Amino acid sequence: METIDEQIYYLSNLRHRLKDDLVLMKKTDELNQQCYIRDCVALSYVLYQRGDKILTEPDRVMAVQEYLYRSPEVQRMYLIRKEDIENDKFTLHAGWAVKRSDVDKYKMKENEYTERYEKRKSLLRVVKLPVHAENHRMHVKESLLKESFTYMKEHHLIIAGDIIGIVIANVEEENRQMQYVLIGIPIE
Numbered sequence: 001m002e003t004i005d006e007q008i009y010y011l012s013n014l015r016h017r018l019k020d021d022l023v024l025m026k027k028t029d030e031l032n033q034q035c036y037i038r039d040c041v042a043l044s045y046v047l048y049q050r051g052d053k054i055l056t057e058p059d060r061v062m063a064v065q066e067y068l069y070r071s072p073e074v075q076r077m078y079l080i081r082k083e084d085i086e087n088d089k090f091t092l093h094a095g096w097a098v099k100r101s102d103v104d105k106y107k108m109k110e111n112e113y114t115e116r117y118e119k120r121k122s123l124l125r126v127v128k129l130p131v132h133a134e135n136h137r138m139h140v141k142e143s144l145l146k147e148s149f150t151y152m153k154e155h156h157l158i159i160a161g162d163i164i165g166i167v168i169a170n171v172e173e174e175n176r177q178m179q180y181v182l183i184g185i186p187i188e
Helices: 002-031 058-070 082-086 100-105 136-154
Strands: 036-039 043-050 075-080 093-099 114-117 121-130 163-173 176-186
Touching (some): 043 058, 043 075, 043 100, 058 093, 075 136
Antiparallel strands (some): 036 121, 043 114, 075 093
């Protein structure tokens, strides 16, 4: 009975998450890739990839597994460090994130490989990226940042931290695999 109750709880949370994703996808179409300013959600995350390099330290792998198996609301995420942007570099990190509130809710453990992304004023924008693109790194950089940075320049905004991207959905459009990603750029 306990196992069945856990499965029901997990599936109920998953169903709720899918409904939220559908609402977010509809809003994405309405926003038509516009920039807007709001507080971002506080996250806890663990990276599993830095550029093309897979990170395999045992405690990191354990943290990744904890995020994937303990929270039904785990989200794939991308991270671009502020110092990389300032040095005109582009290293896209990948990881898994959960809302800070879920860390306690699901009794998750953090270790030296988990990081926190605090709630703060951010420039938000939903972008659509092809999953498999030629010259992927430059295409991703242009798609993720160009419009947001143009908006920041026009409105005299300054980047105030690492850039985070939360994968909202993977879909097939016109026979191409696409990702919808919510980009958050902390601003001053």
